[in-house]
Amino acid sequence: MDSGSQRKEPRSGPSFDKRVSRKTTTSRSNTLSGMLKLLAPKNLAVGIGTPLILSEFAGDNNRRSGVGISFWSHPNRLLSHLRKAGSFIRLGVASNSAVDVAASLSSSAADNLSTLNTKVCIIGSGPAAHTAAIYAARAELNPILFEGWMANDIAPGGQLTTTTKVENFPGFPGGIKGVELMDRCKNQSQQFGTKILTQTVTAVDFSATPFKVSTDSRVVLADSVIVATGAVAKRLSFPGSGEGKGGFWSRGISACAVCDGAAPIFRDKPLAVIGGGDSAMEEATFLTKYASEVFVIHRRDVFRASKIMQKRALSNPKISVIKNSEVVQAYGDGDKRALGGLKIKNVVTGDVSDLKVSGLFFAVGHEPATKFLGGQLELDVDGYIVTKPGTTQTSVRGVFAAGDVQDKKYRQAVTAAGTGCMAALDAEHYLQEIAPLEA
Numbered sequence: 001m002d003s004g005s006q007r008k009e010p011r012s013g014p015s016f017d018k019r020v021s022r023k024t025t026t027s028r029s030n031t032l033s034g035m036l037k038l039l040a041p042k043n044l045a046v047g048i049g050t051p052l053i054l055s056e057f058a059g060d061n062n063r064r065s066g067v068g069i070s071f072w073s074h075p076n077r078l079l080s081h082l083r084k085a086g087s088f089i090r091l092g093v094a095s096n097s098a099v100d101v102a103a104s105l106s107s108s109a110a111d112n113l114s115t116l117n118t119k120v121c122i123i124g125s126g127p128a129a130h131t132a133a134i135y136a137a138r139a140e141l142n143p144i145l146f147e148g149w150m151a152n153d154i155a156p157g158g159q160l161t162t163t164t165k166v167e168n169f170p171g172f173p174g175g176i177k178g179v180e181l182m183d184r185c186k187n188q189s190q191q192f193g194t195k196i197l198t199q200t201v202t203a204v205d206f207s208a209t210p211f212k213v214s215t216d217s218r219v220v221l222a223d224s225v226i227v228a229t230g231a232v233a234k235r236l237s238f239p240g241s242g243e244g245k246g247g248f249w250s251r252g253i254s255a256c257a258v259c260d261g262a263a264p265i266f267r268d269k270p271l272a273v274i275g276g277g278d279s280a281m282e283e284a285t286f287l288t289k290y291a292s293e294v295f296v297i298h299r300r301d302v303f304r305a306s307k308i309m310q311k312r313a314l315s316n317p318k319i320s321v322i323k324n325s326e327v328v329q330a331y332g333d334g335d336k337r338a339l340g341g342l343k344i345k346n347v348v349t350g351d352v353s354d355l356k357v358s359g360l361f362f363a364v365g366h367e368p369a370t371k372f373l374g375g376q377l378e379l380d381v382d383g384y385i386v387t388k389p390g391t392t393q394t395s396v397r398g399v400f401a402a403g404d405v406q407d408k409k410y411r412q413a414v415t416a417a418g419t420g421c422m423a424a425l426d427a428e429h430y431l432q433e434i435a436p437l438e439a
């Protein structure tokens with residue numbers, strides 16, 4: 001979570017983190033930026049190591065201001081911008097050098113021509129997928145990983161590429177940028193020999209082994225598959241809710257209270273949560289640890305949340321409820337660097353009121369990325385993959401699921417990584433002990 005208001009507090013403020021990294025990575029990005037310009041006239045090929053590289057490539061003016069998230073410093077936003085321009089773009093978010101870009105381009109050209117075989121095919125590119133890849137590669141299973149190409153509008157690297165600083169992943173006491181964390185994960189996967197393909201899986205055939213995993217242009221035949229395609233936190237759209245100029249996403253607005261709630265900008269400040277289900281109740285209760293007060297804003301006059309969750313949340317003296325209401329605008333604080341408040345419309349009377357808050361958290365659900373499975377794995381009512389308790393085994397033997405795509409409760413990078421490890425170990429066990437018996 002980024003905040004202009006934290007700029008005077010080095011080490012604790014994400015903006016500081018962003019400015020420092022911009023200074024320290026300049027020479028690398030200059031090299032890459034030169035290469036990008038060379039490549040641009042033919043097929044625009046973009047390799048991104050950090051958001052800075054995008055800034056260099058784009059000649060970002062915002063760099064001087066050091067305020068909030070600049071348009072070009074955000075890979076997902078750059079990607080959608082370039083896509084709209086209709087360019088052919090190949091983007092490896094975690095490539096760290098011009099050499100990586102060239103390698104990635106040439107391997108992709110060759111890869112598009114043939115069907116590949118592997119012991120383990122991993123689908124996804126978040127912490128779950130890369131942890132599975134690291135374990136599978138070290139076990140000499142020669143994994144192939146499809147990292148996706150703007151799958152669900154998220155860049156390779158997953159949900160963490162949409163946030164600024166991650167402060168709760170072990171091993172980084174000063175925090176680490178989400179993009180950088182995923183960059184490191186990808187490097188580690190590759191270092192042990194994972195073959196990474198920047199393509200989105202569009203179909204699978206789990207009816208027989210080897211399993212078939214297809215993209216628009218290729219097929220991988222795999223003895224086992226790990227699905228780690230994650231989920232997308234739903235966001236609401238109204239003036240001021242977005243990224244970039246005039247928007248307060250990551251500058252007071254978030255979709256993850258557990259991830260961002262402890263940030264200094266929210267301490268002892270009034271906060272709001274939008275939603276009416278269990279998540280909204282849980283997030284509101286969680287935020288009372290830090291906030292001066294928490295408002296739960298809900299469109300209806302009854303909550304969807306279970307009675308017990310409602311009781312726990314609504315009996316908390318710090319929580320107030322604003323029913324029959326929706327947020328119609330978010331606006332900035334004094335210097336407009338961070339969220340200052342909300343305009344709220346009563347859907348019954350039409351009256352618009354003002355609510356001064358420093359934080360707004362969407363708790364309106366997640367969508368697991370399971371459509372491409374075509375109903376071949378058992379899903380729960382919300383579309384999450386069902387796994388056998390205590391394992392990552394899905395309803396199809398030899399197919400495993402890890403991370404947010406099978407977890408609607410914890411939804412954290414470290415839990416995703418944990419289940420990624422489990423999936424690789426489960427796959428290894430399956431390949432060594434079970435598959436040979438079944439053959």
Ligand SMILES: Cc1cc2nc3c(=O)[nH]c(=O)nc-3n(C[C@H](O)[C@H](O)[C@H](O)COP(=O)(O)OP(=O)(O)OC[C@H]3O[C@@H](n4cnc5c(N)ncnc54)[C@H](O)[C@@H]3O)c2cc1C
Binds near residue numbers: 157160169201229256
């Ligand atoms: C704004 C925000 C901030 C967060 N902050 C934190 C934090 O501070 N700490 C924390 O622990 N957690 C945080 N989280 C939660 C954390 O990001 C997730 O729990 C974690 O990323 C889940 O990892 P995953 O591996 O399951 O999948 P994801 O990170 O969801 O990644 C899945 C990837 O798979 C790719 N994919 C999807 N479909 C396909 C397909 N068909 N073919 C190929 N690829 C595909 C997607 O492009 C995506 O990149 C945050 C989440 C958000 C949204």
